[in-house]
Amino acid sequence: MTELTILMPCLNEAETLETCIVKANDYLKRSGVDGEVLIADNGSTDGSQDIAKGLGARVIDVPVKGYGAALGAGIKAAKGRFVIMGDSDDSYDFSNLDPFVKELRDGADLVMGNRFKGGIEKDAMPPLHRYLGNPVLSAVGRIFYHTPVGDFHCGLRGFSREAILGLHLNTPGMEFASEMVIRATLFDLDIREVPTTLKPDGRSRPPHLRSWRDGWLHLKLLLTFAPYWLFYYPGLVMFWVGLVSFLALMLGPVVVGGITFDVATMILAGALLLTGFQMVCFYVLSRIFAVRFNLLPTSRRFERLRSKITVDNACILGGILLLIAMIATLSGVFSWGATGFGDLDAREIVRPTTLAVVCASLGVQSITTGFLASMLQQEIRPNPK
Template sequence: MMTELTILMPCLNEAETLETCIVKAKGYLDRAGIAGEVLIADNGSNDGSQDIARRCGARVIAVPVKGYGAALIAGIAAAKGRFVIMGDSDDSYDFANLDPFVAALRDGADLVMGNRFRGGIAPKAMPPLHRYLGNPVLSTIGRVFFRTPVGDFHCGLRGFNRDAIIGLHLNTPGMEFASEMVIKATLSGLDIREVPTTLQPDGRSRPPHLRSWRDGWLHLKLLMTFAPYWLFYYPGLVLFGLGSAGFLALLFGPVTIGGVSFDVATLILSAGLVLTGFQMICFYALSRIFAVRFALLPSSARFERCKSRLSVDNACIAGGSLLLLAIFATLSGVFSWGATGFGDLDASRIVRPAALAVVAASLGVQIITTGFLAAMLQQQINPEQMPQPLQEDSA
């Protein structure tokens, strides 16, 4: 008989609660009449967890690579079921009530996330730091960055179509694996749904493996890594816009607004904003090209149009024009200095052409070097070595 469902549990020294979880999971399979298995991905337990699992009728695989994500990646690869439902083996999740997950999977969902905030969190089941700060903040960032329908990014109880998730090529070994699955599933256009689930205090006497600040940073870092728009493009666009407005306004003389005079000090600050913002925009372009090339992010028609314009020829033309402007600004400053006999100059007279020369030269060099590096990232290699690019539903 074909195995329809694998209930997968990562395990590292869970002797106190593992039997309870397996009994509940096997009881659910029997009650629901589902052809399934309970699979334990053991991450090097030394408390007898493996023997407990086998005695309870579960299948055990050894995962030598340490980490929550590493254990689950190995477990997903070894699963026999068409569907997989994963959950922690600390008795905090209800393996006896998986009907909503199975129903959604049978209905065609690729990923079914549990939502503990909708289903109910028992007292002392989740630390206040996680419940009121960490999880809501990170989940909100995830929804904003990726427009995903998931409201509880870090729920450990989730079900999925095994083939669909294997196709995402998940590879993070730590706790951030939970976020990677949601991010890549969203970017790949998979059918993601949410169902309410409950969370109970775990049954272990020892502290959990989770480390709040360390693992929270890993999740946030992963969110930022897969969101170059938010990491580079939007902040860079704001800095470049503000800097350009201030720089152009002050390039020909001081500006007074409401009795406050802005002069060369603000001009220098604006120049810094222009250069920093433009560099971040260049980083965005390069990171997006790299991520699309290696199937980390999806492409789009608009992105392909912009990429086609970022050629070495166009970059050299634009960058060369700015370098010429920098030379003219430099000569203007030198002639102004020569008119005084190369003596002492009023700073306000020399700073403006000097600032224009520095900004124009820096932008010119950045454009040219970005064009060459973008072309390098797009060089053809052996197609057999290239991953298949992701595709999104709309541009």
Template sequence: MPTSTEAIELSIVMPCLNEAETLATCIDKAQGYLARSGVVGEVVVADNGSTDGSQDIARAHGARVVDVPAKGYGSALLGGIEAARGEYVIMGDADDSYDFSRLDPFVERLRAGDELVMGNRFKGGIAEGAMPPLHKYLGNPVLSWIGRVLFRSPIGDFHCGLRGFNRRSILNLHLQTTGMEFASEVVVKSTLGGLRVSEVPTTLDKDGRSRPPHLRSWRDGWRHLRFLLIFSPRWLFLIPGAVAFFIGLLGTLFISFGPIILGDVGFDVSSQVYLAALTVVGYQSVLFAILTKIYAQHEGFRIPRSRNFDRLERRISLESSALVGLAIFVIGLAIAIWQFSMWAASGFGALDPSTTLRTAVLAALLMMLGAQTIMAGMFLGVLNVGLKRNR
């Protein structure tokens, strides 16, 4: 144990919820590593409400216990990280699946200036039975691949539970999530925030618990995927939505002047209806991407900004959106009134359905887009009111 005058270099943080079977082994390995390596450090157990005596076991083996009442994997870890006294933190599960006696590669990279050092179980080795096949061959590889593609991260194992980091650098990211997706948030925000990120091979052994793990494959996998997708609105909503919007809008406009024939294929009113629907869905997707990014930034999710987006955000307001939306709506309404007047001039008699529908679809589309724009502006106004109240 470090003396009161020694500066603590490393805090080894273990989240804990009823880990009485394996906690002592993990703490002893961590304490053994500190004694062998000469690193001045401490072991912190972030207890999330254990009822099996884990707290007493931790204290008996020389660990410092931090009670974290807020439930969840992320809550427990964040509570432990905030309470840690070390310059560096290495976190790992307390189920004896990670070897706390072999932390030298993490400490070496942290001392070299890396701010996040991830373990990679696929490079270090996964013991037989240590990881369910669903996680080993589908869940972890797919989610890690999505993370690398969306965020250009160099990390090959997004969900490795053994990782080290500079405590101050990670706290400056203002982490928000409380559940298992905390693991993804650390990697994503570190990458987006420009931190020095690296990985080292690590091993995964079969855990020593007799009870089922806290992890729920489909529920927690979805939470990770949801976080990755929502945190990257450009690729999930903005780009696909913009493509759908322009294809749908141009197609709807062209068909409003008459059928389009391309070779042996003809596009008429039925195609125009579907293209109009594509336009609405695409436009809604674009609006959602913009509002999601604004909301995330207002709530403390530090997504990198761009000059174009900053200019757009300054120009978007309840008033400007209402004016633009109203203008679009009025154009659509004017077309509808013109069509009605033409029908009235003919004595309200029978009209050619094909010609009438082409114009009606265009008018309805413009009115829908105008209404969507007005409501998006109103939602943005709600966000801004909430932001002012929190100041």
């Protein structure tokens, strides 16, 4: 088996493709690494395929559009045990891949380049990307996933082909780069980082990257694979703040620093409580789904939680909450009846009414979440022919 595939996605890169392939071929010749240069062409119409073939590179056609689609197809088609991927715009130095090969031979599953450590030449990266986009998204990635990577979006990276294929990456666009790092981290692959350089690309046309659109795609992906941060943590905060506030205001007005909080605040606290509870339920359901389909790894703590989320337990909890709601409703009706079903002081009727609405909503959410969680955990059987 070939040791190394140098993979380049390509879409109308005739201006720079030759330079990149020549550098890659020179590296393979100089280093003595048994390798190939593979071009994953995404529908070029400028003769890029002929340029690549003329220089001895192998070319595969990728009809599905997108950076991720091209790279995914290229990884599957690669003959190398290791793959080093990089853009074919001559912004990365394919003549100096020794640090990547060294780490891969040492057992690394994914070796990320770090442009901030290796050096970014003048005009090589727009200020928006250099000082905002990349640092912010990389910081979010480190906070959410504890990823040991300082440059989340470096396009020059090497990896074990077998390890990355095992992650079943499937995003077709620019967010493929983030998906690779996220899933490699979640599944405990050996990730390392080496300095690399970035220089201005050699193209006369604008890059395919669209700053705000692709930045949003990367951020969405970071949140999608982090149900803790998307649902659980904010939901838990809202739930407890709402619950404590709601219970305190159920007993009567609360004065803090000369400001009186009463039934209006209690209604808002009830809304916060319901929203937080729903977000925690979303966390449980999304985590069950993600673990079921191998999108996220499981854990002993989550398995303990999942074992307690049964239809029976959900119905017991929901039944208790619905019973409280019914009692609160009857209390409000009796209070109204005591006045001959005439006018009531809003502050008196709002408390039991709000309690009834909140408990009824929580009860229904509990029961439906239990049934849906059970449905997501049912055994999947093949359809009979």
